[in-house]
Amino acid sequence: MAPLPMWLEYDFGSISAIWTAFNNLSSHSNQQFAFTCATGNCTWPPHASLAVCSACNDISTHLVKSTGHAENSEDTTFPPGYMSGPDGDNAYTKFELPTMNMIISNLDNRGSQVEFTCQSTTQPGSTLSFQNSRALIVSFAMMRVNTNTPRSSGATALECALSFCTNICRSTVNEGVLNEEVLGSYSIRNLDSYSAFPGLNSLNQSKALDKVSNYTLDFHDLGDFRRTDLQLQIPVNDNVTALISNNDLSFNISDAAITTLAAISMDKFARRPPPL
Structure with missing residues (x-):
């Protein structure tokens, strides 16, 4: 399977979300979701949301x-200010x-x-x-x-x-302040998603490449083809899932958004050389 050359433009929504977090004008209050709560104390049913999760x-x-x-020799380079120990130790x-x-x-x-x-x-x-x-x-x-x-x-x-993930959250307002509680967090990929567009490569070929490459989302160094959206799913049989509508059990992420986040992470923070 010969990968096709591919050029994607940055997804500016993803870029904006990243740089907003580093902006000195940003604060916890001005990054909150807009909401309407006439009484100042409200509770809404749990809802599902696409997110970026962290783990260490x-x-x-x-x-x-x-x-x-280390031996003393003409080829040995020692740090500035270094003094050999007794007997050249x-x-x-x-x-x-x-x-x-x-x-x-x-x-x-x-x-x-x-x-x-x-x-x-x-x-x-x-x-x-x-x-x-x-x-x-x-x-x-x-x-x-x-x-x-x-x-x-x-x-x-x-x-x-x-990593990309999906969260089930409960939103409440207490005395005019919005609070969000994460009830469940998942990172379940639909392995039939993020595959080659029809007509470019077969589904079986792209799935084979995914498996060989440990299901990476970044093919910068491997060569790739245009892909369909990545889909993340929320398990149907989870206890928390019963709290939300069945229409909210999957979320799609575009190829451009995925490539943008991977490229910014590596190009800007890890100094990988361009192009995208």
């Missing part, structure tokens, strides 16, 4: 620690996440110390704790070393992700 997992157990001694401590190719290596208590490193991906298969995600937007892996401890022993690693 501690991946410190995957860290591998090693120690050693250049002891170092290294922490790494091997499967993610992330490393922090410091000379023990000498010279400049690296404390933090981070990398991002839109590919579920390149994560440690989000490989089963079917609606991943972007994941960030972070390593931190406490350089104030002997041999930088206080190392930790964290992996956080943003």
